[in-house]
Amino acid sequence: ERAREILESGARRGSNRLGVEAMELLDAYGIPTPQGDVVSSPVEAEAIAEEIGDDVVMKIVSPDILHKSDIGGVEVGVPVEEVRDTYEDLVVRARNYQEDATILGVQVQEMVDLDNGVETILGMNRDPQFGPLLLFGLGGIFVEVLEDNTVSVAPVSENEAKGMLDDIDSAPLLRGARGRDPVDEATLVETIQRLSQLVTDFPAIVELDINPLVATPDGVQAVDLRLTLD
Ligand code: ADP
Ligand code: MG
Known part of the structure; x- marks a missing residue:
């Protein structure tokens, strides 16, 4: 039921394209996702990073941006004290890429150990x-x-x-x-x-x-x- 709600909230936004803001869909099916959340302000982003308690990954969340890293929309290994500035940077890069892009916010996510994966x-x-x-x-x-x-x-x-x-x-x-x-x-x-x-x-x-x-x-x-x- 939670899964249905997530898909409907996407549809309500008038977009048929969903991204990391819909990751709870995976959680609902028992597919593990890293700790984190999508937030819409630098202060909230910092709070999530503090909750995670370590360096984080930050990603721009926009239905208009398909390949986030192509436009500099992914920052890996961000220390807590840089989270607020990084939030602003990501939004600026998204705007430079497409002035009228719909920006849903920024995802703050726990780092995953790629070296052992x-x-x-x-x-x-x-x-x-x-x-x-x-x-x-x-x-x-x-x-x-x-x-x-x-x-x-x-x-x-x-x-x-x-x-x-x-x-x-x-x-x-x-x-x-x-x-x-x-x-x-x-x-x-x-x-x-x-x-x-x-x-x-x-x-x-x-x-x-x-x-x-x-x-x-x-x-x-x-x-x-x-x-x-x-
Ligand atoms: P996109 O595919 O839109 O560019 P991703 O979320 O896949 O965005 O991030 C791009 C790359 O950044 C990933 O392929 C991965 O190598 C790295 N990355 C993303 N999230 C994490 C994470 N939580 N921990 C470690 N590396 C990450
Ligand atoms: Mg990807």
């Missing part, structure tokens, strides 16, 4: 003929360069979700290549199934991307979200 992508594209196509692959900056991914029609069984991990060329990377600890595969498989359930429950979602979904030895964290409603 693998950035993957988990997404969905609704095909008029085949239905919801789940995509899993290597994410982050490698997504376009390596194009290492696999597709499966939702809903997927546990075995089909496992098969998606096996399918990608980078599977050894998830399983502890080069002396790394293997990622928590069971949670990754569960996460694929949870997304499968979400997109099955909400036919209005025509497209969805979690990029990156950071997989670590301790579990997964959905760090970014973008979705389109019909």
